[in-house]
Amino acid sequence: MQQKKHSISQILSNLNIEELNEMQKASLEASEAHKDIILLSATGSGKTLAFLLPLLEEIDWSNKLTQAIIIVPSRELALQIEKVFKLMGTGLKITCCYGGHKREIEENNLIQPPAVLVGTPGRLADHIRRGNITVDAIETLVLDEFDKSLELGFQEEMSFIISSLKNINNRILTSATTSVEIPEFVGLQKPKTLDFLSMQNEESAGLALEWVLSDTKDKAETLFKLLCHLGGRSSIVFCNHRDAVERTSNILSEKGIVNEFYHGSMEQRERDSALCKFRNGTVNVLVTTDLAARGLDIPNIRYIIHYHMPATEDIFTHRNGRTARMDASGTAILILSPEEKLPGYVDGSIVQIDLPEKTVLPEKPKWTTLFIAAGKKDKVNKVDIVGFLSNKGQLKKEDIGLIEVKDFFSFVAIRKTKASTALHLVRNEKIKNKKVKIEVAK
Template sequence: MQKENYSLGNILTNLKIDSLNEMQQASVDANRQKADVILLSATGSGKTLAFLLPVLEKLDAANKDTQALIVVPSRELALQIEKVFKQMGTGFKITACYGGHLRETEENNLIQPPAVIVGTPGRLGDHIRRENITTAAITTLVLDEFDKTLELGFQEEVSFITDSLPAINKRILTSATESVDIPDFLALQDPEKLNFLPEEGTPAARLEIKQVLAPENDKVETLFRLICYLGNRSTIVFCNHREAVERTSKMLSEKSIINTFYHGAMEQQERDAALCKFRNGSVNVLVTTDLAARGLDIPNIRYIVHFHLPHTEDSWTHRNGRTARMEASGTAIVILSPEEKLMPYIANEAVITIELPETAVLPEKPKWTTLFIAAGKKDKVNKIDIVGFLGNRGKLKKEDIGLIEVKDFFSFVAVVKSKVGHVLELIKNEKIKNKKVKIDIAR
C-alpha cells in the first residue's frame, strides 16, 4: 500500500485531535492482528475513527476499484462517516449512498469507483443489483451500529449485500450495545471482541439525570415551563411518535418557543434544514423521534428531555448519548405525568427533581437565522463562494456569517438575525457564479 500521501500524525492534525483514545488504539491494534473484529463502545466515544483507520490501512492507492464498504442504519450516519473520512485528508475518494438522495447523482459518483463506499442497506443493495457498484475488489466490510441495522429490519438486505461480496477478507462490526446476536450469514472467523462499554450499561458519571413532575397527563405546559427554565441552551426533546413530534413542536411554537422538528417521514431537504438550524444556533430546541438518537454529529448538546418515556433501556442509552459526549457534561431530564413512574433501570440512580418556578420567562431568542440557497456542490458552489457573495453583495461582515453547510443541490448559511431583512433586499437580483439562484429564509 502506498502511504506517502498521509500519516497518522497528519490525519489527527486534520481532525484537530491530539492522540487516539484507548478504544481507538485498541481497535487499530486488534485489526492489525485479526481479520474480524467486533467493537463495542458507547455512542460519542469515537468509534468512527476507530474503524476508519483500519479501513485506511487496507487501502491500496494503486487499486482503482472500490475496496471497502461501510453499511450503516441511517443516512445521517452515512454522511457523518463521509465527512470524517474526507477531513482525514488521505487522498482516497469516498461516496455516500442513501435513500432520499437522487440515485442518478450517486450513479454519477460511482462511475469512477471510489475507494470507500458508505451507505444504507436498501440503497447499497439497489446499486449492487443495478451493477453500479463493482464488488469484485471489495475486501473490507464494516457494519457500523450493526445492532440498529438489524433492529430496523435490514437483515435480509444486509445478507444480500454480504453474499454479493466475493473477496471479503476483513469484517469490522461496531455497536453501542451488546444486546443483539450476530447473524450466521456474516460468517465471522474467530473474531476479536473489544468491549469498551461502561459496566452494566450505566451512563457515564458526567451525565446528570433529573426529573420533572407534571401536574397533568398532558405534559406540554410542563415542557414549555421547563424550556423557559433551562434558557436558550441546546436541547433535544424526544417523543415516541412522528405525530407527537409535530404536535409538540407546533404547541411550543404557539407558546413562542423557537424550535424545529425532525423525523423519518420528512423530505431530505426538510431534514437537512432542521438539523442545520439546530447545529448553527438558529434554533436551540429540536423535537424529534428516536431517529436522532443515533449517528447525529451535533456538538455541545446540553440537555436531553424525555417528553415520552423511552420504550427500552437501549433507547434511553442512545438518546442520552447525544449529550455528555467525550469530555463534555450533559443532563437527561425525564418529564413524568401523575400516572408515570421512572423506568426500573434508572430507579436506583441519584435522580434530582427539578422544581419549576411559578412564572415562566421566555428564553432569549437565538441571534441567528438560516438562509436557504438553491445551489450546492453540483453547481460548483462552495463555502468560500457563499462568504464572498454575502460579503460583497450583501454587505455582511465575517462575524455576521455563521455556520455554512453546502449539500449537493442546495446550501444553508446562518446570518445574524438583525441583518437578514436588509441582506435579502440587497441580494434579491444578484447572481452566484453568474447564475440567478433562489435565496430565502429556510423553512
C-alpha cells in the same frame, strides 16, 4: 500492496485531535492481529475514527476499485461518516448512498469507483442489483451501529449485500449496546471483542440524570415550563411518534419557544434544513423521534429531554448519547406523567427538578438561516458564499455563521438583525454568474 500515502499524525492534525483515545488505540492494535473485530463503545466515544483508521490500513492505493464498504442504519450516520472521512484528508474518494438521495447522482459518482463506500442497506442493495457497485475488490466490511442494521427489518437486505461480497477478509462491527445476536450470514470468524462499555459506564460522570413530574397526562405544559427553566440552552426533545413530534413542536411554537421538528416522513431538504438550523443556532430546541438518536454528531447539546419514555434501555442509551459526548458534560431529563414511574434501569435516587411557578421565555436566538438554491453541483462552495454575502450583502465576517453546502442548495446562518437588509441587497445579484433563489429557510 502499494505503500500507504497517509500518516495517522497528519490525519489527527487534519481533524484537530491531539491523540487517539484508549478505545481507538485498542481498535488499531487489534486490527493488526485479528481479521474480525467487534467494538462495543458508548455513543460519542469516537467509534468512527476507531474503524476508519484500521480500514485505511487495508487500502491499496494502486487499486482503483472499491475496497471497503460501510453499512449504517440511517442516512444521517452515513453522511456523518462521509464528512469525517473527507476531513481526514487522505485524498481517497468516498461515496455516500442512501434513500432520499437522487439515485442518478449516486450512479454518476459510482462510475469512477470510490475507494470507500458508505450507505444504508436498502440503497446499497439496490445499487448492487443494478450492477452500479464493483464488488470484486471489496475486502473490508464495516457494520456501524450493527445492533440497528441487523434488526429484522434490515436482515434480508443485509444478507443479500454481504452474500454479494465474495472477497471479504476483514470485518469490523461497532455498537453502543450488546443486545443483538449477530446472524451467521455476517460471516464472523473468531472475532476479537473490544468491550469499552463497562469502563465508560463507570466513567460517565459527564452525563447527569434528572426527572420532572407533570401534573397531567398531557406533558406539553410541563415541557414548556422546563424549557423556560433551562433558559434556551441547546436541547433535543424525544417523542415516540411522528404525529406527537409535530403536535409538540406546534404547541411550543404557539407558546413562544423557537424550535424545529425532525422525523422520517419529512422530505430530505426539510430534514437538512431542520438539522442545519439546530446546528447553527437559529433554533436551540429540536423536537424529534428516535431517528435522531443515532448518527447526529452535533456539538454542545446540553440537554436531552425524554418527553415520552423510551421503549427500551438501548433506546434510552442512544438518546442520551447525543449529549455528554467525548469530554463534554450534559443532562438527560425524563418527564413523567402522574401514572408513570422511572424505568427499572434508571437509578431511583436521581434528582427531581422542581419547576418555578413563574415562567420566563428564553431569549430568542440571534441567528437566522438563509436558503440558497445553489450547491456543490453548481460549483458553489463556502468561500463563494462568504464572498457573495460580504460583497453584495454588505455583511461583516462576524455576521456570517455556519455554512452547509449540499449538492443542489446551501444553508447559511446570518445575524437576524442583518437578514432583511442583506436579502434586499442580494435580491438581483448573481453567484458564479448565475442568479439563484435566496430566501429565509423554511
